[in-house]
Amino acid sequence: MARILIVYSTTDGHTLRICDRLRELIEPLGHQVSLVPVAEALEAELRSFDKIVVGASIRYGRHSPALVDFIERNAAVLNQKPSAFFSVSVVARKSEKNQPSTNPYVRKLLRRIAWRPRAVGVFAGKIDYPRYGALDRLIIRFIMWLTGGPTDPEAVVEFTDWRQVEAFGELIARL
Numbered sequence: 392m393a394r395i396l397i398v399y400s401t402t403d404g405h406t407l408r409i410c411d412r413l414r415e416l417i418e419p420l421g422h423q424v425s426l427v428p429v430a431e432a433l434e435a436e437l438r439s440f441d442k443i444v445v446g447a448s449i450r451y452g453r454h455s456p457a458l459v460d461f462i463e464r465n466a467a468v469l470n471q472k473p474s475a476f477f478s479v480s481v482v483a484r485k486s487e488k489n490q491p492s493t494n495p496y497v498r499k500l501l502r503r504i505a506w507r508p509r510a511v512g513v514f515a516g517k518i519d520y521p522r523y524g525a526l527d528r529l530i531i532r533f534i535m536w537l538t539g540g541p542t543d544p545e546a547v548v549e550f551t552d553w554r555q556v557e558a559f560g561e562l563i564a565r566l
């Protein structure tokens with residue numbers, strides 16, 4: 392049995408839903424999974440886990456600075472263990488941007504950090520216009536209009552391919 396830590400950063404909860412799905416999938420395979428928001432991930436605790444997974448969403452072109460700080464501070468211990476990273480964005484709904492090598496946010500992050508995760512996942516996220524404030528809704532609708540996505544201000548659209556998330560969970564269990 393492995394003790395697996397998943398550190399996550401989310402704004403609207405979708406990355407946490409992906410983490411929950413990973414846990415549901417991995418625990419029956421005989422492992423113990425702890426989910427911890429990045430703000431509560433204590434460096435000292437990292438060493439007590441066998442594997443570490445980090446997951447984060449994109450907001451206005453970047454992963455949360457707190458998440459990137461966490462990775463940079465802990466790159467050495469992350470590199471010593473089987474580890475995985477996943478990124479959640481709506482640009483990843485596009486087939487030409489849904490791989491670690493083709494997703495611009497993941498490419499940029501991996502260039503910047505010293506951590507080399509063994510597995511990297513790129514998942515399409517969710518649009519939830521009713522949940523957003525007026526300005527965010529307007530800006531995201533404009534970006535969606537530019538990129539051929541949903542623009543109805545009432546739209547709630549989940550682009551996530553859950554089979555892809557499940558396959559990633561199986562990969563984590565095998566790392």
Ligand SMILES: Cc1cc2nc3c(=O)[nH]c(=O)nc-3n(C[C@H](O)[C@H](O)[C@H](O)COP(=O)(O)O)c2cc1C
Binds near residue numbers: 403404406516
């Ligand atoms: C204010 C805002 C800004 C966003 N900016 C981007 C972006 O720059 N690129 C992108 O691909 N997705 C962007 N998204 C989409 C989010 O990455 C997507 O909604 C994701 O599911 C959010 O996950 P979370 O709920 O875990 O934060 C944005 C969403 C919001 C609400």
